[in-house]
Amino acid sequence: KAGVTQTPRYLIKTRGQQVTLSCSPISGHRSVSWYQQTPGQGLQFLFEYFSETQRNKGNFPGRFSGRQFSNSRSEMNVSTLELGDSALYLCASSLAATRVRGVGTDTQYFGPGTRLTVL
Amino acid sequence: AQSVTQLGSHVSVSEGALVLLRCNYSSSVPPYLFWYVQYPNQGLQLLLKYTSAATLVKGINGFEAEFKKSETSFHLTKPSAHMSDAAEYFCAVSRSGGYNKLIFGAGTRLAVHP
Numbered sequence: 284k285a286g287v288t289q290t291p292r293y294l295i296k297t298r299g300q301q302v303t304l305s306c307s308p309i310s311g312h313r314s315v316s317w318y319q320q321t322p323g324q325g326l327q328f329l330f331e332y333f334s335e336t337q338r339n340k341g342n343f344p345g346r347f348s349g350r351q352f353s354n355s356r357s358e359m360n361v362s363t364l365e366l367g368d369s370a371l372y373l374c375a376s377s378l379a380a381t382r383v384r385g386v387g388t389d390t391q392y393f394g395p396g397t398r399l400t401v402l
Numbered sequence: 403a404q405s406v407t408q409l410g411s412h413v414s415v416s417e418g419a420l421v422l423l424r425c426n427y428s429s430s431v432p433p434y435l436f437w438y439v440q441y442p443n444q445g446l447q448l449l450l451k452y453t454s455a456a457t458l459v460k461g462i463n464g465f466e467a468e469f470k471k472s473e474t475s476f477h478l479t480k481p482s483a484h485m486s487d488a489a490e491y492f493c494a495v496s497r498s499g500g501y502n503k504l505i506f507g508a509g510t511r512l513a514v515h516p
Contacts, residue, residue, distance in 0.1 A: 287445070316502050326492065326506035339503050373445055377502055389502055393438075393445035 285310065287376050287394035295400045301362040304397045308355050308376030315357040316391060317349060320371040329372075332357050364401045371396045404429045404495050408507035416515050421480040423510045425467075425493030428474065435476040436494040436504065437467055446492065452476060463487070488514045 288307045296302050308315050316339075317329040328341040332351035349359040355376075361368055375391035409424040427433055434453050438446040450461025457469040467478045476493060490511045494504040 314502055316504075318504075318506075325508050326494075326504075328503045328505070331502050341503070375446075375502070390448055390451065391502055391504065393447070395443075395445045 287374055287392055289372075289374050289394040289397050291397060292395065293398045293400075295402065296364050297402050298364055298366060300364050301360060302364060302399060303358050303360045304372055304374075304399070306357045306359075306374030306376075306394060308357070308374075309392055312376035312378055312392075313355055314377045314389070315351055315355065316375045316377075317357070317359050318373045318375065319343075320373060320396070321367075321369070326373075329359065361399075366401050369399060369401045371398050404433065404497060404505050406493050406495050406505055406507035408491075408493050408510050410510055411508065412511050412513065414513040414515060415483045417485055418482050421465075421478070421483045421487065421512065423478040423491050423493075423512065425476045425478065425507060426474050427476060427493075427495045429495060429497060431497050433495045433497055435467075435469060436496070437461065437465070437476075437478050438492045438494060438506075440490045440492065440509075442489075449478070449491075483512075483514045485514050485516065488512055 290305045314333045316331040318326050320326045330349050331339040335351045346362045351357045373396045375393045377389040377391045405428045407426045436451045437449040440446050449465050450459045452459050452469045460466045465480045469476050490509050492509045493507040496504050
């Protein structure tokens, strides 16, 4: 079974531009979560999508947004890029069937990430 | 609120020596705990997870971790280090009903010397 794929793997943008990152989950997985990894702040949760709905959100400004399509593929968008947005953006997918007790135990499988550099 | 503290940003061991990576958590509700490993230029790979079943959890590549509620700890161990274990290790916590939001520690970089 193919793993989580993220495209592109590397991106270079300039301040003020916007960027869209893509994530294809493992086949059959319905939840996609996004994380930002930086040397200073570490790994931080951005948001989670399930059945095309955002059901959890981290503490990031509104410039960070996402969406999920009917095939569970997800995109995240960052508008008006700032230097501090330079990071590795990781996508993770999981089965996450329904809202039941124990859903927090769902194993998340991570993709290789997209390295974004903002100049 | 939940949080994770990993003691020691860098740990260095000799090949064949015991590996011990420390993780302490803070949670007002029963936590679910995870250890992930990240190799250079790669994503995160799950080593093991604790979900309120057995307190001693065995994972891949010979790693295991013990959940100690009284100490709020979930330390990762491996009896004998291998050169291929050199990587960065992250402890993470989530909670039931918290969907898939993982709160990560700052990470511990493990170096293995011959």
